[in-house]
Amino acid sequence: MDIHYGDYITTNELNKLKELNEETNVKKTNINNQNILNISLKELFDNWIFIIKNVIDELSIFIRDFNTYFIEVDNRSERIQMIITDFINIFIKLNRPMYVGFTIIFFAILIQSLFN
Numbered sequence: 001m002d003i004h005y006g007d008y009i010t011t012n013e014l015n016k017l018k019e020l021n022e023e024t025n026v027k028k029t030n031i032n033n034q035n036i037l038n039i040s041l042k043e044l045f046d047n048w049i050f051i052i053k054n055v056i057d058e059l060s061i062f063i064r065d066f067n068t069y070f071i072e073v074d075n076r077s078e079r080i081q082m083i084i085t086d087f088i089n090i091f092i093k094l095n096r097p098m099y100v101g102f103t104i105i106f107f108a109i110l111i112q113s114l115f116n
Contacts, residue, residue, distance in 0.1 A: 036098065051099040058090045 009017070036044065066083075073079040091100050 048099045048102060051096050052103055055090060055096065055100060062086060062090060 039047070069079050069083050073082060091097065
């Protein structure tokens, strides 16, 4: 059964519908491009390098500025909570957990193969 929308909605509504369909298609494409199953190995490797580089940079900043936790916060439990929260946030930003997990698995296999 063919439905001709021109018989039921105005031209402005039809144009708005086309515009919304285009926006939806762009958003679906962006979501699919971020899915690990839809990217090439080269993109996966490039993303992995970029993300691990950022994690290492943020870890070095965290270690460099570690003394500020003792200056800013007097309460010991708040200080420990802030340190742990900031440390964990380095690893769980955006889509980092997957790549950090890959790195941990890679190094675990590497270490096991070196010592066996």
